[in-house]
Amino acid sequence: MKSLIVVLLSVMITSATFAQKDALASYFKQYLEDERFTFIEISPRMFQMIAKFEPEDQKAGMELIRSISSFRMITSDKITDGHEMFNQAMRLISTRNYVDLLTVQTGDERIRIMVREEGDIIRELFMVVAERKEIMMMSITGNIDLNQLSRLGGSLNIEGLDKLGDIKK
């Protein structure tokens, strides 16, 4: 009986934390109402459909995509204070919930990748990429495997930030 209660409690706690808001919704709501920014979201219903979707050519990364439960991104190229916004974002994020995975500063570019963990599982990956005149913040939640993610780079030929901004409105 005791073990049953423990299992039930852990399932409930896990589910409750799994359902919590992502970094964009928690810390950067002000940007969602800012007209200089574009806010991109994949509807939660879409993830249910993707889970069942079998593409004709088995694309690399499909397994990784199926482990994602939400995706949100805000981006802007109409700013002039990208570096200041980047620093501000880093001050806003709670270091109690998010741990640094990577920080890169090369020339004009600033990159920070942070993760929210639950035990050994990465529940959220939050990335901020900023240059002086543009910024992008991205939040991916789910059950993310970093090893799988780092292997993905070689299998796809992606330009990067500029390509993500080209999504049709």
Add this chain to the structure above:
Amino acid sequence: MDWKEIDALYAKYLEGETSLRNEARLRQFFSEYRGEIPPKYQAAAQWFTYAAWFAGRQSAGTETDAATITGQNRGTGRVRNMFQSRNWSIAAGFALILGMAYIWFTVQQQQQQQLAEEPVYANMIVIDNEEEAIETLLEALALVSSNLDKGRRAMVTGLVQLDEANPFTHSKKQHEQ
């Protein structure tokens, strides 16, 4: 005991002057007497026989109660404390699980409601096309992956530079060459 003595006791009884011991004597006599009872004592005989039977039953009941209190019957399965019963612990466990499940479902419902109530922003793009969603996700993941790689490369470059700047390891390498 003869009828003379019973007659005296019975007269005292009717006057309300008998002791408990006298009454017990009368009960005993009438309940055990098997001979012919004179008409004068017919009613008394019936009464004392009943009183003797009732007194005997009461004392037996008292013994049962005493046995329950002192726990003499414990383990026989007849008298049990219902709160120590296994069924009660199972029922309490289920009640606890039901309570927790109710709280969990309520919290889940509230969270889903909160997410559903999120406003739609003017500058918001919701991707609701399967292929476009997959393309976007692949691009996003590839971007994360390439940045991870960028970080890794920067770290390797940094380590090489550190190695070259270290006079001890640098001179050692030159010496080896």
